[in-house]
Amino acid sequence: MKHDRAWHQEHRAIILQRMALTRAQLLSANLALHAPRRSTKTGMPAVHVMTSLADTPYLALVLAAGLAAVLVGPRKAIGTVARSGVMAWLTKSARSVFQH
Structure with missing residues (x-):
């Protein structure tokens, strides 16, 4: 065999x-x-910007920076962003301290 x-x-x-x-x-x-891969950018660019902004962890800070830059100008916007960032950091730190 x-x-x-x-x-x-x-x-x-x-x-x-x-x-x-x-x-x-x-x-x-x-x-x-x-x-x-086909790109999924087949729509309005503003929609893609908004979806990427919605994915950011600090959406309120980003929106505050954009609004401040539009309303008061770039020079004062830096101060507003700094204050917002510090307040957000302090609030987060205080919350974590009191929760533990």
Whole structure:
């Protein structure tokens, strides 16, 4: 049986089929990793800015800085941002002290 030519050819064909299947799976996985992703910027740019702002942890501070810069100018906005930042930091620190 070990020297049967048909048996060897059959097993060789099975191994080659497995190798071809594995190669196809590896190629598809590799192509999926390197496939160019479509950008999702198919809308109004203001919407993307607002969604990225909503993801920031200090949204109130960012909005206060923007509002201050618009209303009072950039020079006074720096002071407003600094005060807002210090107040936010103090409030967070006091809250963590009293909760523990």
